Amino acid sequence: MKKISPELVRDSIQFAMTLFCIWVGYRFYLFYQWMVGNSDIAVSKPGAVEGFLPISALLSLKQLFTKGIFDEVHPAGLTIFIAVLVISLLMRKGFCGYLCPVGFIHNLLNRIGRKVGGIVTVKGKVELALLIPKYIIMTSLLISVLFKMSGQELDAFIHSPYNFTAEARMMFFFIDISTTAALIVGTILLLGIFIPYFWCRFICPYGALLGLIAKASPLAIKRDENKCISCGKCNKACPGGIAVDIKTTVNSAECVGCTQCINACPVDGCLSVTDRLSRIKLPWYVIAVGSLSILLIYYAAAKYTNHWDSPYPLQMLRKYYMMM
Protein backbone atom coordinates (compact mmCIF):
# COMPACT_ATOMS: atom_id res chain seq x y z
CA MET A 1 0.00 0.00 0.00
CA LYS A 2 1.30 3.48 -0.91
CA LYS A 3 2.37 5.57 2.13
CA ILE A 4 0.61 8.86 2.81
CA SER A 5 3.15 11.65 2.39
CA PRO A 6 3.72 14.24 5.16
CA GLU A 7 3.61 16.92 2.47
CA LEU A 8 0.12 15.90 1.34
CA VAL A 9 -1.14 15.82 4.94
CA ARG A 10 0.33 19.26 5.68
CA ASP A 11 -1.00 20.79 2.45
CA SER A 12 -4.46 19.32 3.08
CA ILE A 13 -4.70 20.57 6.69
CA GLN A 14 -3.35 24.01 5.76
CA PHE A 15 -5.73 24.24 2.79
CA ALA A 16 -8.73 23.22 4.90
CA MET A 17 -7.79 25.72 7.64
CA THR A 18 -7.35 28.51 5.06
CA LEU A 19 -10.76 27.73 3.49
CA PHE A 20 -12.25 27.77 6.98
CA CYS A 21 -10.68 31.18 7.72
CA ILE A 22 -12.02 32.58 4.42
CA TRP A 23 -15.49 31.30 5.37
CA VAL A 24 -15.15 32.86 8.84
CA GLY A 25 -14.11 36.18 7.27
CA TYR A 26 -17.09 36.09 4.90
CA ARG A 27 -19.53 35.25 7.71
CA PHE A 28 -18.14 38.11 9.77
CA TYR A 29 -18.58 40.47 6.81
CA LEU A 30 -22.25 39.42 6.56
CA PHE A 31 -22.65 39.81 10.33
CA TYR A 32 -21.20 43.33 10.17
CA GLN A 33 -23.47 44.30 7.24
CA TRP A 34 -26.51 43.12 9.21
CA MET A 35 -25.37 44.91 12.36
CA VAL A 36 -24.93 48.28 10.65
CA GLY A 37 -28.24 47.95 8.80
CA ASN A 38 -26.87 47.32 5.29
CA SER A 39 -28.58 43.93 5.14
CA ASP A 40 -31.81 42.40 6.50
CA ILE A 41 -30.34 38.91 6.76
CA ALA A 42 -29.47 38.14 10.39
CA VAL A 43 -26.11 36.34 10.68
CA SER A 44 -24.48 35.24 13.95
CA LYS A 45 -20.92 36.35 14.66
CA PRO A 46 -18.37 33.59 13.96
CA GLY A 47 -16.31 33.43 17.17
CA ALA A 48 -13.25 32.11 15.31
CA VAL A 49 -12.73 35.57 13.80
CA GLU A 50 -11.33 36.58 17.20
CA GLY A 51 -8.40 34.23 16.58
CA PHE A 52 -6.95 37.03 14.44
CA LEU A 53 -6.57 39.29 17.48
CA PRO A 54 -3.54 37.87 19.34
CA ILE A 55 -2.62 41.20 21.00
CA SER A 56 -6.11 41.63 22.44
CA ALA A 57 -5.88 37.98 23.58
CA LEU A 58 -2.55 38.65 25.28
CA LEU A 59 -4.21 41.44 27.29
CA SER A 60 -7.07 39.10 28.15
CA LEU A 61 -4.60 36.46 29.29
CA LYS A 62 -3.00 38.97 31.63
CA GLN A 63 -6.46 39.81 32.96
CA LEU A 64 -7.11 36.11 33.51
CA PHE A 65 -3.88 35.65 35.47
CA THR A 66 -4.00 38.89 37.46
CA LYS A 67 -7.74 39.15 38.18
CA GLY A 68 -9.06 35.67 37.50
CA ILE A 69 -11.52 37.08 34.94
CA PHE A 70 -12.09 35.23 31.66
CA ASP A 71 -12.51 37.90 28.96
CA GLU A 72 -16.13 38.35 27.88
CA VAL A 73 -15.40 40.80 25.05
CA HIS A 74 -13.43 38.32 22.92
CA PRO A 75 -13.77 34.98 24.77
CA ALA A 76 -13.18 32.91 21.62
CA GLY A 77 -10.01 34.91 20.93
CA LEU A 78 -8.65 34.10 24.39
CA THR A 79 -9.61 30.42 24.01
CA ILE A 80 -7.79 30.18 20.67
CA PHE A 81 -4.75 32.02 22.05
CA ILE A 82 -4.46 29.67 25.05
CA ALA A 83 -4.91 26.66 22.73
CA VAL A 84 -2.12 27.95 20.45
CA LEU A 85 0.24 28.43 23.42
CA VAL A 86 -0.52 24.89 24.62
CA ILE A 87 0.03 23.54 21.10
CA SER A 88 3.46 25.23 21.03
CA LEU A 89 4.36 23.85 24.42
CA LEU A 90 3.40 20.29 23.57
CA MET A 91 3.61 20.03 19.77
CA ARG A 92 6.37 22.47 18.80
CA LYS A 93 5.21 25.25 16.44
CA GLY A 94 2.46 23.00 15.09
CA PHE A 95 0.18 26.04 14.83
CA CYS A 96 2.60 27.64 12.33
CA GLY A 97 3.30 24.36 10.56
CA TYR A 98 -0.30 23.29 10.02
CA LEU A 99 -2.99 25.67 11.21
CA CYS A 100 -2.10 29.29 10.43
CA PRO A 101 -3.38 30.44 6.99
CA VAL A 102 -0.44 32.83 6.61
CA GLY A 103 1.84 29.80 6.84
CA PHE A 104 -0.12 28.25 3.96
CA ILE A 105 0.22 31.40 1.85
CA HIS A 106 3.98 31.22 2.38
CA ASN A 107 3.95 27.53 1.53
CA LEU A 108 2.37 28.44 -1.84
CA LEU A 109 4.73 31.38 -2.41
CA ASN A 110 7.69 29.10 -1.69
CA ARG A 111 6.46 26.67 -4.35
CA ILE A 112 6.24 29.49 -6.88
CA GLY A 113 9.81 30.47 -5.94
CA ARG A 114 11.00 26.92 -6.50
CA LYS A 115 9.19 26.69 -9.84
CA VAL A 116 10.79 29.87 -11.15
CA GLY A 117 14.13 28.80 -9.65
CA GLY A 118 14.70 32.04 -7.77
CA ILE A 119 15.13 30.89 -4.19
CA VAL A 120 17.61 32.95 -2.17
CA THR A 121 19.19 31.08 0.74
CA VAL A 122 19.62 33.34 3.75
CA LYS A 123 22.37 32.03 6.03
CA GLY A 124 24.94 32.97 8.63
CA LYS A 125 25.25 36.56 9.84
CA VAL A 126 22.61 37.87 7.41
CA GLU A 127 20.09 35.33 8.74
CA LEU A 128 20.95 36.26 12.32
CA ALA A 129 20.54 39.97 11.59
CA LEU A 130 17.18 39.35 9.93
CA LEU A 131 15.98 37.12 12.77
CA ILE A 132 16.57 39.74 15.48
CA PRO A 133 13.77 42.29 14.68
CA LYS A 134 10.89 39.86 15.32
CA TYR A 135 12.28 39.08 18.76
CA ILE A 136 12.67 42.80 19.48
CA ILE A 137 9.03 43.44 18.45
CA MET A 138 7.85 40.46 20.53
CA THR A 139 9.84 41.50 23.61
CA SER A 140 8.62 45.12 23.38
CA LEU A 141 5.03 43.90 23.12
CA LEU A 142 5.39 41.54 26.07
CA ILE A 143 7.08 44.20 28.24
CA SER A 144 4.40 46.82 27.40
CA VAL A 145 1.50 44.47 28.07
CA LEU A 146 2.76 42.27 30.89
CA PHE A 147 4.90 44.71 32.86
CA LYS A 148 4.11 48.32 31.98
CA MET A 149 0.32 48.23 31.72
CA SER A 150 -1.51 48.80 34.99
CA GLY A 151 -4.68 46.91 35.96
CA GLN A 152 -6.72 50.06 35.34
CA GLU A 153 -5.25 50.58 31.86
CA LEU A 154 -5.83 46.92 31.06
CA ASP A 155 -9.47 47.15 32.06
CA ALA A 156 -9.93 50.41 30.15
CA PHE A 157 -8.49 48.91 26.95
CA ILE A 158 -10.40 45.63 27.15
CA HIS A 159 -13.72 47.46 27.58
CA SER A 160 -12.97 50.23 25.10
CA PRO A 161 -15.05 50.66 21.91
CA TYR A 162 -11.75 50.12 20.04
CA ASN A 163 -11.32 46.61 21.45
CA PHE A 164 -15.00 45.74 20.93
CA THR A 165 -14.68 46.64 17.24
CA ALA A 166 -11.16 45.25 16.69
CA GLU A 167 -12.25 42.50 14.25
CA ALA A 168 -14.22 44.99 12.17
CA ARG A 169 -11.25 47.36 12.07
CA MET A 170 -9.03 44.52 10.92
CA MET A 171 -11.55 43.57 8.23
CA PHE A 172 -11.54 47.13 6.91
CA PHE A 173 -7.76 47.18 6.93
CA PHE A 174 -7.90 44.55 4.18
CA ILE A 175 -11.14 45.56 2.40
CA ASP A 176 -10.26 49.25 2.30
CA ILE A 177 -6.50 48.89 2.23
CA SER A 178 -4.43 52.06 1.90
CA THR A 179 -1.85 52.38 -0.87
CA THR A 180 1.01 52.29 1.66
CA ALA A 181 -0.35 49.16 3.39
CA ALA A 182 -0.95 47.47 0.00
CA LEU A 183 2.62 48.23 -1.04
CA ILE A 184 3.98 46.79 2.24
CA VAL A 185 1.81 43.64 2.00
CA GLY A 186 2.74 43.24 -1.70
CA THR A 187 6.45 43.59 -0.94
CA ILE A 188 6.26 41.00 1.85
CA LEU A 189 4.44 38.58 -0.48
CA LEU A 190 6.99 39.19 -3.25
CA LEU A 191 9.86 38.59 -0.85
CA GLY A 192 8.07 35.40 0.28
CA ILE A 193 8.50 34.01 -3.27
CA PHE A 194 12.28 34.37 -3.23
CA ILE A 195 13.08 34.10 0.47
CA PRO A 196 11.17 31.07 1.83
CA TYR A 197 8.64 31.97 4.55
CA PHE A 198 9.91 35.56 4.70
CA TRP A 199 7.16 36.93 6.96
CA CYS A 200 7.09 33.88 9.24
CA ARG A 201 10.85 33.59 9.64
CA PHE A 202 11.83 37.22 9.92
CA ILE A 203 8.91 39.42 10.93
CA CYS A 204 6.01 37.70 12.72
CA PRO A 205 6.24 38.40 16.50
CA TYR A 206 3.49 35.84 17.19
CA GLY A 207 5.62 33.12 15.59
CA ALA A 208 8.65 34.37 17.57
CA LEU A 209 6.76 33.90 20.84
CA LEU A 210 5.52 30.45 19.81
CA GLY A 211 9.06 29.48 18.80
CA LEU A 212 10.45 30.34 22.23
CA ILE A 213 7.67 28.36 23.96
CA ALA A 214 8.32 25.45 21.58
CA LYS A 215 11.90 25.25 22.88
CA ALA A 216 10.36 23.61 25.97
CA SER A 217 8.34 21.13 23.88
CA PRO A 218 8.86 17.44 24.68
CA LEU A 219 9.10 16.68 20.93
CA ALA A 220 12.03 17.16 18.56
CA ILE A 221 13.30 16.00 15.17
CA LYS A 222 16.10 13.48 15.53
CA ARG A 223 18.75 12.63 12.91
CA ASP A 224 20.49 9.28 13.02
CA GLU A 225 24.11 10.14 12.21
CA ASN A 226 24.91 6.53 11.34
CA LYS A 227 22.26 6.41 8.64
CA CYS A 228 22.75 9.93 7.20
CA ILE A 229 24.38 10.14 3.76
CA SER A 230 24.81 13.95 3.95
CA CYS A 231 22.76 14.59 0.83
CA GLY A 232 21.38 17.90 2.19
CA LYS A 233 17.83 17.26 0.93
CA CYS A 234 16.41 17.91 4.40
CA ASN A 235 17.90 21.42 4.44
CA LYS A 236 16.37 22.32 1.10
CA ALA A 237 12.92 21.18 2.24
CA CYS A 238 12.99 22.98 5.60
CA PRO A 239 10.77 26.10 5.76
CA GLY A 240 12.66 27.29 8.83
CA GLY A 241 15.99 27.40 6.97
CA ILE A 242 17.49 24.97 9.51
CA ALA A 243 20.68 23.05 8.70
CA VAL A 244 19.12 19.72 9.68
CA ASP A 245 22.01 17.72 8.19
CA ILE A 246 24.49 18.91 10.83
CA LYS A 247 22.26 18.48 13.88
CA THR A 248 21.53 15.33 15.78
CA THR A 249 18.45 16.87 17.44
CA VAL A 250 16.49 19.78 15.97
CA ASN A 251 15.10 21.93 18.75
CA SER A 252 15.31 25.28 16.99
CA ALA A 253 12.76 28.05 17.68
CA GLU A 254 12.35 28.17 13.88
CA CYS A 255 11.23 24.52 13.60
CA VAL A 256 7.49 24.38 12.84
CA GLY A 257 7.32 20.60 13.15
CA CYS A 258 6.16 20.25 9.55
CA THR A 259 8.21 17.03 9.02
CA GLN A 260 9.09 18.09 5.47
CA CYS A 261 12.68 17.15 6.27
CA ILE A 262 11.51 13.59 7.02
CA ASN A 263 9.53 13.60 3.79
CA ALA A 264 12.57 14.72 1.77
CA CYS A 265 15.08 12.34 3.36
CA PRO A 266 15.93 9.43 1.02
CA VAL A 267 17.12 7.16 3.88
CA ASP A 268 14.35 5.34 5.68
CA GLY A 269 14.39 5.99 9.44
CA CYS A 270 17.24 8.53 9.30
CA LEU A 271 15.03 11.40 10.43
CA SER A 272 12.16 10.95 12.85
CA VAL A 273 10.00 12.69 15.43
CA THR A 274 11.10 11.61 18.88
CA ASP A 275 10.84 12.72 22.48
CA ARG A 276 13.59 15.19 23.47
CA LEU A 277 15.82 12.50 24.93
CA SER A 278 15.41 10.37 21.80
CA ARG A 279 14.06 7.40 23.71
CA ILE A 280 10.77 6.98 21.86
CA LYS A 281 10.31 7.24 18.10
CA LEU A 282 6.90 8.69 17.30
CA PRO A 283 4.94 8.61 14.05
CA TRP A 284 5.68 11.66 11.82
CA TYR A 285 2.01 12.72 11.93
CA VAL A 286 1.96 13.17 15.73
CA ILE A 287 2.50 16.96 15.51
CA ALA A 288 -0.22 17.43 12.86
CA VAL A 289 -2.79 15.30 14.67
CA GLY A 290 -1.80 16.63 18.11
CA SER A 291 -2.03 20.31 17.07
CA LEU A 292 -5.41 19.91 15.40
CA SER A 293 -6.75 17.87 18.33
CA ILE A 294 -5.69 20.42 20.95
CA LEU A 295 -7.38 23.22 19.00
CA LEU A 296 -10.61 21.22 18.66
CA ILE A 297 -10.57 20.18 22.34
CA TYR A 298 -10.24 23.81 23.47
CA TYR A 299 -13.03 24.84 21.09
CA ALA A 300 -15.36 22.11 22.37
CA ALA A 301 -14.52 22.88 26.02
CA ALA A 302 -15.12 26.63 25.51
CA LYS A 303 -18.44 25.98 23.76
CA TYR A 304 -19.55 23.54 26.43
CA THR A 305 -18.62 25.85 29.33
CA ASN A 306 -19.94 29.04 27.64
CA HIS A 307 -16.49 30.55 27.12
CA TRP A 308 -16.80 30.98 23.35
CA ASP A 309 -19.57 33.51 22.61
CA SER A 310 -19.58 36.99 24.15
CA PRO A 311 -22.51 37.63 26.53
CA TYR A 312 -22.55 41.37 25.71
CA PRO A 313 -25.80 42.47 24.02
CA LEU A 314 -25.68 42.94 20.25
CA GLN A 315 -27.21 46.42 20.62
CA MET A 316 -24.04 47.52 22.36
CA LEU A 317 -21.82 46.15 19.61
CA ARG A 318 -24.11 47.73 16.99
CA LYS A 319 -23.69 51.11 18.69
CA TYR A 320 -19.90 50.77 18.60
CA TYR A 321 -19.95 49.69 14.94
CA MET A 322 -22.06 52.72 14.04
CA MET A 323 -19.59 54.95 15.89
CA MET A 324 -16.60 53.56 13.94
Ligand code: SF4
Ligand atom coordinates in the same frame (compact mmCIF):
# COMPACT_ATOMS: atom_id res chain seq x y z
S1 SF4 B 1 5.02 32.71 12.02
FE1 SF4 B 1 3.20 33.95 12.33
S2 SF4 B 1 2.24 34.14 10.33
FE2 SF4 B 1 3.74 32.51 10.19
S3 SF4 B 1 2.58 30.68 10.54
FE3 SF4 B 1 3.39 31.32 12.54
S4 SF4 B 1 1.83 32.60 13.45
FE4 SF4 B 1 1.31 32.35 11.29
Ligand code: SF4
Ligand atom coordinates in the same frame (compact mmCIF):
# COMPACT_ATOMS: atom_id res chain seq x y z
S1 SF4 C 1 13.47 20.83 10.86
FE1 SF4 C 1 12.04 19.50 9.76
S2 SF4 C 1 10.16 19.63 10.98
FE2 SF4 C 1 11.44 21.38 11.60
S3 SF4 C 1 10.78 23.04 10.27
FE3 SF4 C 1 12.52 22.06 9.29
S4 SF4 C 1 11.56 20.59 7.88
FE4 SF4 C 1 9.98 21.17 9.36
Ligand code: SF4
Ligand atom coordinates in the same frame (compact mmCIF):
# COMPACT_ATOMS: atom_id res chain seq x y z
S1 SF4 D 1 18.09 14.19 3.92
FE1 SF4 D 1 18.47 12.52 5.38
S2 SF4 D 1 20.29 11.55 4.55
FE2 SF4 D 1 20.16 13.52 3.52
S3 SF4 D 1 21.40 14.90 4.82
FE3 SF4 D 1 19.32 15.05 5.56
S4 SF4 D 1 19.21 13.56 7.20
FE4 SF4 D 1 21.01 13.06 6.03
